[in-house]
Amino acid sequence: MDWGFIFTTSMSAAIGISAIVFCLGAIGLNIQFGYTGLLNFGQAAFLAVAGYGLATTVTTLGLNFWLGIVVGMAATVVLAVILGIPTLRLRADYLAIVTIAAAEILRLTLRSVAFKDTFGGSDGLQQFSDAFYKLNPISPGAYDFGPFKYNEKSWWVIIVGWSLVAVWTLLVFLLMRSPFGRVLRGIREDEDAVRSLGKNVYWYKMQALILGGLGGAFAGFMLALGQSAVSPDAYATNLTFLIYVVLIIGGAARVFGPILGALIFSFLFQFVDVVLDQAVNTGLITFITSTQAAQIRLVMVGVGLMLLMIYRPQGILGDRKELQLDAR
């Protein structure tokens, strides 16, 4: 067992591209689920429309990169409105079922042969990220900072990504101590009380859904740019579930919850993978293969989510009293 290697790869993963994607996705989800109490189980769909909005504009239509970013954000807002109109008047578990269904509809449509010319079928789309990497001021090469080892492209993604995380975190911090944030939290606690104060609950929920969706949109941009590709099956329902795990580990309804959750989750996810892989390869564990070792991680994520929800639904930073959500 090479513990030095295990430590450096896990630390690198903790700040890597997937950590950024989880973090931005969880910031968006935090606005919807943590502060407003909306059970959005279609966060993957928001990542998908943003990534595909960008990729389709640049690759399929041959237009400008920045126009692609605008298209991606506009598509996210449209998706939030379409999802919100039928569901925001319904009870929480209906919203969950509709959003999860919408995400699946979107994924099946994106990967269908019927739209292969536009969305690239199950292969997805590539070659839309040149403009992003041209802005990279770092000269080519590998750079190590302590345990973090990446090349110039990945460092560029990491710098841009964590800057976006900082901007979004500041935004959430400012919004949630404003009157707007108090109304959102009021809706989560008691919708009728907020309504009796003359607030339009429906419109506030819609704003929360749109704003959280935009957080997801930036996660979608970073995922697409980090991999220089979009593929439909990257946006399966499991992605939404992982974002939930990240948010719940860190603590829902807390400004720094998504950041802490993303760092810890990405570290552990990589750590378990490398440890199990080395244990299998060095013969310490003989009853599983290394493919099975990678699959065990997702079993652990599932069991971890169960244990968290049962024993510490407030996560590391949260306040238990704030999260007594109930649907009935």
Place this chain on the structure above:
Amino acid sequence: MVHWSVTRVIAVIVAALGLLGTVAVVSAGPASAEGEAIQGTLRDLAGAPVVGVTITVSNDGGFSDSSVSDAEGAWAVEVPGPGAYSVLLDEDTLPDGTTPPTVNPITTSADPGTPRFINFRLGERERNVQSRWDRAAQLSVEGLRFGLVLALAAVGLSLIYGTTGLTNFAHGEIMTFGAISTWFFNVNLGINLIGAAVLGVITAGVFGWAQERGLWRPLRKRGTGLIAMMIVSIGFALALANTYLIIFGGASRPYADYDSQAGIEFGPVSLTPKDMISMVIAAVILAIAGLALLKTRMGKATRAVADNPALAASSGIDVDRVIMVVWISGAALAGLGGVMLAMTQQVSYLMGTQTLLLIFAAVTLGGLGTAFGALVGSLVVGMLIQLSTLWINPELKNVGALLVMIIVLMVRPQGILGRRSRVG
């Protein structure tokens, strides 16, 4: 107040996963002794064995071996290890009058330690020349069949929701559980599919009992919120599906019996005997479940608990016992649905996960919490999915069903048979 320690919860989860593991470990023995093999049974349209046909299995690494089908039509080739193989049927050795298979050679992969079953479809009927009405008739029957599969799972999901308020995202995994345990009884232990299915359905019922006893009841006693329980069920589904993947592998596998049956034609509709029998069984079982809900004391108690648990408890109904019966029977029905689904599309670790949203669509369409609504919703969704392929590409058929669910929620959120008060 029930004391509920961390170790106990872990023990329960491990026990739940272990229940499946035991089946796997017990049954893995004979399979790994056989090693990797590719095998199958050749039958013609009438179901009679086809004897004396040479089948050659080869791979890129230069391996090549052949087998001749015996008096039962069975053939088997031992292969050196897991990997991709090409299976070629020598068409010259087919008896006169037998139509060659449409796909030949078949490319397949061998999994570590288990035999792989390959079926050459001999004399497959051409269906391209059907008229639109003939196709509509055929699709309606297939839709009815799929609707019955959905109904078997949906009734349990809806009753569990009705009596406990839990939106169970792990219900699809109960279907997979029934299908996989039936597969182990059938293929690894060599029990005929009918007996294996009975055992598989019983195992699924036991699984339902274990879930309620070990997980959901303690959580209810603990006062865990419904949303929290829903997220727990998502974690449970994720853990279960990946446990199936580890134990069962990523490939789709058929049952050993009745795999390639010839269709019997009724006017424009062609149905295999196994389809007919399983549809009749499903319809009879659903009818029994419906009658039990309407006529028996337990059924009345179930409906009372679904209406108002507190009032039911105060009028002397043992609510926990009712919920337990709902869990056991709901899981057994879902297990049967899984077996029926696997008979048409083979057993895979994701089959339940992929069906879950359609079950939700069915339950939402019929009205969340009502058993008869779930039944009606399932049949509508099943027919809709199949008939929509008349106009749209089959790869998008589930999209149509999910869209209809969303539209129904906009127009009539309580569903076809639901009551308005259930929607907040």
